[in-house]
Amino acid sequence: MRTTFIESLSQAASENPDIWLLCGDLGYSVLEPFAAKFPDRFINVGVAEQNMAGMAAGIALSGKTVFIYSIGNFPTLRCLEQLRNDVCYHGADVKVVAVGAGYAYGSQGYTHHALEDAGIMSMLPGIEVFVPCDPMEVRAATRLIAGSGKPSYLRLSRQGEPNLGPVVTDLRKPRLLREGRDVVILASGPIASRALEAADALAARGRDVGVVSVSCLKPLDEAVIREAVSDASLIVTLEEHILRGGLFSLVAGAFAGDAARPPVTGIGIPEQGGKTSSAGSREALLDAAGLSVPAVVARIEQALARR
């Protein structure tokens, strides 16, 4: 995803001389091609995210489109007030790019896990939030935000993620990854690959399960989601993020006022306040958090049994 992002950004920067990239001393072996090609529009600001975010606003308010890049919580929570006041309040054309979604930096520990970022970024006024599930969505998202003229948040995983579905035509619209109408799994981010595996396992048991990638969390296209779940007896959300403020909150909120609606089961990462995290790969930590494919299948079967 990182490589796809930087390739897409370089393409956009070739076409638009106003695109700048700032990084907070992270991106080794990833950002160098951009820096080499556009040395006047690339700055490693150092390990100083508040300054990076404020500077990005200042550059953007001078007519540029500025990407800021770092890992997980650093370009987001670390400089949250700069994003709120300097970027969003002014509608500055700043794109916040965080790599390391969820448990992507698994063994590095909780400080490097991005588990609350998408929800917190979604709360900022006027920002658009993208959580792509595969490189194709990353490419589409980068192209889209480079030209949107608005503050944006782009949440990337790390590397090696496969493409999960057909070519992206409109990133703002949820993308059908797997046909199926009775149970619909709405997934955001690369965890969508586990949704597909779970759907296959459920299909083997005779269940009709669809999978939809919801990569644009804000603005959420409720109309397309409604269409996707119009025949569903169960909606499942799956995210590599805590449930509060993430995809589950958005979907549950979208359906809350409906007189008749399918139940929504949210599967995400438990809040772990006060608990230490253990070392582990992304896969191991997801399994431990109850997001293994068998666990997801079991949760869905339980929810169907309760229906």
Place this chain on the structure above:
Amino acid sequence: MTIPVNRPEPKEFARRIRAHALRMVHAAKASHIGGCLSMADILAVLYTQVLRLDPADPQAASRDRFVLSKGHATAIMYATLAECGFFSLAALDSYCRDGSILTGHVSHAVPGVEVSTGSLGHGLPIAIGMALAARSAGAGSRVFCLLSDGECDEGSNWEGILFAPHHKLDNLCVIVDFNKIQSFGSVAEVLNLDPFAEKWKAFGWHVEEIDGHDIGALERVLAAVPAPSGRPTVVIAHTVKGKGVSFMENKLEWHYRSPSDELLAQALAEVGA
């Protein structure tokens, strides 16, 4: 872009904006008059002698930028912009009133205001971004950023203070309104900045330390931006909180209080209104 020629000389300008600010803070029962009065002479020199701004074309790409980082000092800022013709003097009467855009912390909805601030430690990074963009554009724009002394407690400033000399941002000028009093005590008591000039020098800045009420000194150092050294400039302006009003000078309480009718009359008389 040049400075429009119909501005009064700085002393007269400072007298006017002090009087406006006193009336505004009194009418709105607002705070921060002490920190407004301490920076009046700095604004007067900037807006009559230094900044290349055109109120008829406030968004001109080649303009100089002024970033008020001590965003609580709005009364004197709005008074300055109104005196320059960015909007009417009559609009100052709406300061902090229901529905007014003249909020108690500076707002970019107000013509002539570059950025909204008020949470401290935000202005300098934004100004650095503007200085980088201005250098890239090659239009010769300069960026001036006014900090309060208490604001220098914020770590975000020190990130920027490291950054600007490293990138030789000589079109950037920071002015510190060093009035020695922050909101809950003196700077020396709360979080001492000394040795202040030495800190900036050690970070690689071109440092000027002057009396912030000395019009001639302000003109000399501010007009010299960009510094010939190729470094960013910091002007440590030693000022007096509440300057110009005897009973407000060097008094912590005037960070918060607004004057009564009687005290307003005395204050206006003292500033020569």
